[in-house]
Amino acid sequence: MNAQNPNLHTADAYQDLVTAARFQSTRRVPIPDLTYPDGVRIAVNFTLDFDAMLLRRLLNEPWGQKAKGEFGGRIGIWRILDMFEANDVKVTLFTPGRIGELYPKALHRAVAAGHELADHMWEHDVPKDPAIEEAHLNRAVATLSQIAGKPITGTRSSHTPAQLRACGITYNSFTSANTTPFYELDEQGANPLLQLPFHYALDDAMFFSFGWLATPNAAQRILDVDEVFEIWWASFLQQYKKGGYLNFLLHPFVSGHAMRVDMLERLIQRMKTLPGVWFPTCGAVADHIFANHPFKPVQE
Ligand SMILES: [Zn+2]
Numbered sequence: 001m002n003a004q005n006p007n008l009h010t011a012d013a014y015q016d017l018v019t020a021a022r023f024q025s026t027r028r029v030p031i032p033d034l035t036y037p038d039g040v041r042i043a044v045n046f047t048l049d050f051d052a053m054l055l056r057r058l059l060n061e062p063w064g065q066k067a068k069g070e071f072g073g074r075i076g077i078w079r080i081l082d083m084f085e086a087n088d089v090k091v092t093l094f095t096p097g098r099i100g101e102l103y104p105k106a107l108h109r110a111v112a113a114g115h116e117l118a119d120h121m122w123e124h125d126v127p128k129d130p131a132i133e134e135a136h137l138n139r140a141v142a143t144l145s146q147i148a149g150k151p152i153t154g155t156r157s158s159h160t161p162a163q164l165r166a167c168g169i170t171y172n173s174f175t176s177a178n179t180t181p182f183y184e185l186d187e188q189g190a191n192p193l194l195q196l197p198f199h200y201a202l203d204d205a206m207f208f209s210f211g212w213l214a215t216p217n218a219a220q221r222i223l224d225v226d227e228v229f230e231i232w233w234a235s236f237l238q239q240y241k242k243g244g245y246l247n248f249l250l251h252p253f254v255s256g257h258a259m260r261v262d263m264l265e266r267l268i269q270r271m272k273t274l275p276g277v278w279f280p281t282c283g284a285v286a287d288h289i290f291a292n293h294p295f296k297p298v299q300e
Pocket residue numbers: 049050051055120124
């Protein structure tokens with residue numbers, strides 16, 4: 001019997017689990033014959049969650065944590081963009097709209113270098129009140145589209161799919177429910193969005209983020225960069241052999257430190273020694289999939 005939840009193994013609970021699993025499988029529509037452009041064996045999306053100090057503020061973390069976030073906005077982001085540019089890799093910046101007010105120069109520089117801006121909520125939070133949620137989403141999308149000079153089409157958020165579709169968002173990158181791209185319907189079976197899944201094993205914060213002891217942030221993780229290099233290289237090779245997909249989730253305040261930028265550069269350069277590795281933005285992967293594998297409802 002489970003110590004926290006004594007009802008976990010009852011017949012009712014088991015039936016609930018089966019029902020939920022069946023429901024989720026109707027919402028998540030795989031793309032079994034996924035192909036890439038000619039000559040491409042794997043798509044590797046590097047994504048930057050440009051949170052800076054916003055989530056740290058929201059969680060009311062100590063000043064030292066907020067300063068770490070600020071480092072990401074003022075220094076880390078520039079170093080990472082320099083590295084991606086030097087290696088001719090295009091990335092997607094999932095950006096809270098508020099960052100457009102805090103660090104606009106970094107965003108303009110990313111756009112000028114050909115990177116993609118995508119939504120990551122207004123202040124790293126999805127309000128529960130639908131009217132406030134809509135106001136936040138519209139404000140974030142408008143701010144980022146203005147800086148991008150064109151409408152943005154992606155998000156990394158739990159915003160309501162109907163609201164996302166209403167403001168022109170066509171893809172999300174906010175789940176680990178599969179390893180390759182798939183279509184996801186909302187709970188009513190409507191408003192399909194393309195999902196570009198990430199995995200926590202490819203999230204820098206899982207290896208390099210820490211909080212001070214006795215603070216609400218319990219994370220205590222500072223791994224050797226070479227160890228993370230080996231984990232990420234092994235993840236890449238496994239997907240490369242299958243002709244799969246990878247979505248790395250990086251935070252400028254975490255990965256913007258010099259030794260980590262250097263590790264990422266070594267990783268990219270090693271990936272480039274193999275043929276058929278594509279480093280597009282998430283939007284470019286989405287455009288390719290919409291053109292070649294449009295959404296088809298599942299036949300009952
Ligand atoms: Zn974030």
